[in-house]
Amino acid sequence: MTAIYKDAGYPVQDRVADLLARMTPEEKFAQMHAYWLILDENGNHRERSDLSDEFAGVSEQAALSERLKLGVGQISRPLGTHIVDAHTGVRAANRLQRMMIEETRLGIPALFHEECLVGLLCKDATLFPSSLNYGSTWDPELVKRAAQQIGHEARSVGCQQGLAPVLDVSRDVRWGRTEETFGEDPWLVGVMATAYVEGLQGEKRDLLATLKHFVGHSFSEGARNHAPVHLGFCELNDTFLLPFEMAVKLANAGSVMPAYHDIDNQPGHSDSFLLTTVLREQWGFDGIVVADYGGVSLLHQHHGISHDAAESAALAFNAGLDVELPKDDCARHLAEGVERGLISMEKIDEIVSRVLSEKFRLGLFECPYVPEENIDLQNAQTRQVAREVATRSLTLLENNGVLPISGKPRVAVVGPTADDPLALLSGYSFPVHLIISDMVEETSQVTTPLAALKNYLGDAQVRYAKGCHIIQRRMAGAPVFPGDSGGKPMQQSPVSFDTSLIPQAVRAAQESDIVVACVGDLAGLFQSGTVGEGSDTDSLNLPGVQQQLLEALVETGKPVVVVMTGGRPYNLQGLEDKVAALLLAWAPGQEGGWAIADVLTGRAEPQGRLVVSVPKSAGAMPYYYNHKLKSGGTPFAFHFGSRYPFGFGLGWTQFSCESVCLAETSVPVDGEVTLSVKVKNSGECSGSEVVQVYVRDKVASMVRPLQELKAFQRVTLSPNESATLTFRLPVDMFNFTRRDGKRVVEPGEYELQVGLSSADIRGAVTVNVTGETRVLPGEWRMMSGCEVRS
CATH class of the missing domain: 2.60.40.10 (Immunoglobulins)
Structure with missing residues (x-):
């Protein structure tokens, strides 16, 4: 007789009850965490930490094999953790899933999650524009279509949960993760996030979107990563909880991820009021809550509110967490937590019931494997949507009439971002994300502004000079990545201050009719770049010597069109009044070069409108348009305010x-x-x-x-x-x-x-x-x- 839990004809709640009754405590604990593995198509899987010296050897691999026999809740980023061909990665994931189904006592499948904020984060997937680009389109339906395409790619490789979108509301653009936000207006963030969730999940919710970072992450002390947040509940609810409430109630979001920081001394991963009272009881959220990577262990390692891993696990799971990611740092101590009376088996059953419910709803028990023939990355339709988002997000801030470029003028394309594919990508794009891991990923699918302009204007009309470096050599050596067990020492700032290339750029400008100066920043996690997670700043001046480059170009007297890419707005220190045009492109993704060239040459209209204010200086921070009257101080501070306000953008007409x-x-x-x-x-x-x-x-x-x-x-x-x-x-x-x-x-x-x-x-x-x-x-x-x- 077939067990009830294996019979799809029974209601989900009956299948859950039947399976739960058959599970040992250890099998239940296994559903409450993930493993972060380097998967192998021959079954020689190993833990990601095995890549470090401390975690190497057969004994650890053997221990993993034994632990996997208990099952596991999720597998963290099977294709996004390392450079692996999608077909090879899917075969390896299927091999692991077959072990889960055939070699464990109960045959509970694992759920695979990946990052997918700016496209599926794996080799050869389409590299979409940043969330700031999504927001700048002011087009929720386009954002929904983009998310649908991302969801299509994710499903095709077996991803059942995507760790996106980011619903943090921008408050201080010094924060490195500003690039991940939809902007500074909470309602607009909610509108865009709702559209993204609808697109990613589809009508069946057969791919779980993950709302993050719950909540207030973007209003940290000094705009520093993980720093404390100082907010009362009224402002927290009106500004930071609003987008989450909208995405839960309007789009039926399937998952939520807490944040690393504390609010009024309460860490997000142990906040039962937010994770249970507000999220589940008041809003009716029925999905799963998954930890941000390493967030549970930080309760004792950083926040100091628990003595050890067992206590941290109990605090988080009692508060409302369902699954620890990316592995089992604390969940492996749940048996000890139960024995010490820190958490009850009744609570464990409640949590595991939610995890199993999602697996049944997603159809994992009926369809645990991914057909290789379904893999579909970089198809024409997906690339077209990525290009449309990029093009419609470009925001024109200044134009003295030089744009659009007409005819066949001699154009000097200069600047450190003109021909750097990585300059068009944000921190959660696959090639950028792997910089900190000493891995190199080719970026042939990325079209740079230089390549696109040469295509449109002809090689003979374009002169190129780099002008300066932002970071001369992209290197690893960042602080520890959340979830890693080791880590390298903190590096010094990698930003270059070499001015030796500026004269060559000036000569190129002097020999041309128009100068297109491409400047900005480079995404890179944990200070391997100038913007991105853990890459916060203390200045809104362009990194390195880019300001000197622009000043030298303007002094030539030639019209200078500035194209700024990156994850935050920068000031030009007065050059805004002297340049011929200023185009803000954010991180427009692999099709960004075409989008920039289309707008510069008039093939497309600049339709973007600002979703973050461009402050006068770093001294204005935190700044956002929807501030209170007294925010500017008394008397009104001269440095407070914004040169380019929220909602602003020029077009070709009035x-x-x-x-x-x-x-x-x-x-x-x-x-x-x-x-x-x-x-x-x-x-x-x-x-x-x-x-x-x-x-x-x-x-x-x-x-x-x-x-x-x-x-x-x-x-x-x-x-x-x-x-x-x-x-x-x-x-x-x-x-x-x-x-x-x-x-x-x-x-x-x-x-x-x-x-x-x-x-x-x-x-x-x-x-x-x-x-x-x-x-x-x-x-x-x-x-x-x-x-x-x-």
């Missing part, structure tokens, strides 16, 4: 906004505001604009931001063409968090501002919200809408 009006000037506290505006293309060529609606609560019982984005709509018009945009905003969206932790909407006057950026407001109206203060239900209305009529 737009006007007029006739901003309300359908009703008074609406009930549970009602909806209807706002219309007439938009006209007043320029000489076709183009698009993002119309933005901000709300200001004129008088509230608690301090509120000066303005908050609540709606937006892109509109594309021909010259002199007009359209009427009608926005509908649920009054629910005017809420804030009260001291008792409840979201409320208060009656009173709210100003609705319509503009083309947070600073370029073209019209404002006031609506009166009537009734009594309303405590929002769990399923409150989070999204606005817009109808466009010609």
Whole structure:
């Protein structure tokens, strides 16, 4: 007779109960952690730490074989940990899975997870643009399509959980992980994250998206990685929890990952209020909570809130964690934790039930293996979507008329990022991610700006000079990677200050009609680069001697078009007024060179709009548009503020906004505001604009931001063409968090501002919200809408 848990005809809860009743405590503990393995298609699997001197030898491999017979919850990054051909990697994963099914007592399959923030992180997968690029498109449907393509590649290699998206709300661009965020507006982050989760998971949720880093990770002390966060719950809920709430409630996200830091002395991995009370009980989250790599062990190693690994495991799992990643640093001590009375078997059963439920829902018991013929990386459709995201995210900040480039001028393409494929990629792209591991990965699929411009303009019209280095030689030697057992000593800054290449760049500029100066930063984890996880900064000046290079180029008198790539905005220290154009491209991925060349030559319109403000200086940090009145100090600090505000971006034409009006000037506290505006293309060529609606609560019982984005709509018009945009905003969206932790909407006057950026407001109206203060239900209305009529 077939066991109930092996019969797909039974409900998931019945299969879970049957399997759980058959499991020994050790088999249950095994489901609560992962192994980080170098998989082998012949079955000679080894732990990743075996690569270091301390963890080598047959004895460790034999011990792994014995431990695997108990089963395992997950396998960490089977294809993303090292350079392996996808077909070889899938064969190795299938070999391990066959062992799980056929050589363990109960045959429980393992779940494989990979990174997939900017594309599936494995060899030959499509290298997508960064999250800042996603956000800069202001196009949730495009973000959803990108995530669908990433999900397609992930599924094709057997990935069942993707460690993305990042829902951290940018607050201080010195933070190295700014590149991983969708921007600085919590609602916009929520909109984009919801679209990404919907795209990645699909309607069946047969690939789990992982919301991270729960929560507040981006508002750390000094914008330093892992540093403490100082927030009360009201601001935490309104700014940092909001995107997570949206992605859980609107997109049914399948997984959540806590963050490394502590908030008000409580580490994220042991925060039962956030992981259980808020996430599960208040929001109804029904997925699995997985640790950030090494996050459980940091409870005793860094935070000092536990004595040892057994206690750390008990703290995390009691708080709401389901699976320790990337391996079993602390979970291997769960038996000791039970024996010491730190955690109960009832809690263990509760956790393992959730883990098994997801495995049954994902169909792993019925389809544990991946057909090699299904592998599909770098197909034409996926590359096209990556290029579309890159192109539509490019943001033009300055233009004196030199762009778009027409004809066949002599162009000097100079700068350290002009012909460096890695300069177009973010930290969670496969080639960049492996720098710290002393591995080298070819990047032939990446088209650089130099290559694309030569293709469009012809080799004879393009002169190239590097001008300077950012980092002369990309090297490993970063601090320990979370989850590693060893690690190399902290290195000195790798940034180059060599100016010897600048004269050659100046000569190239003097011999040309236009200069395209490609500058920015290089992603690299843990200070192997100038931006990325653990690569925080104390300055918003361009790294190295790039500023000197730009100054020398501007002094030639030739028009200088600056193309800035990277994971954070930088200042040009006054050169913004002297350059001919400034194009912000972020980290546009493998198709980024084509996207940049398309916009520079007018083949495409610069449609990007800023999702992070570009602050005047590092002294303005932390800075974000939706700040409070007193944020600038008293008197208002001269260095506070932003040269290029949130929502800003230039195109090839101009737009006007007029006739901003309300359908009703008074609406009930549970009602909806209807706002219309007439938009006209007043320029000489076709183009698009993002119309933005901000709300200001004129008088509230608690301090509120000066303005908050609540709606937006892109509109594309021909010259002199007009359209009427009608926005509908649920009054629910005017809420804030009260001291008792409840979201409320208060009656009173709210100003609705319509503009083309947070600073370029073209019209404002006031609506009166009537009734009594309303405590929002769990399923409150989070999204606005817009109808466009010609």
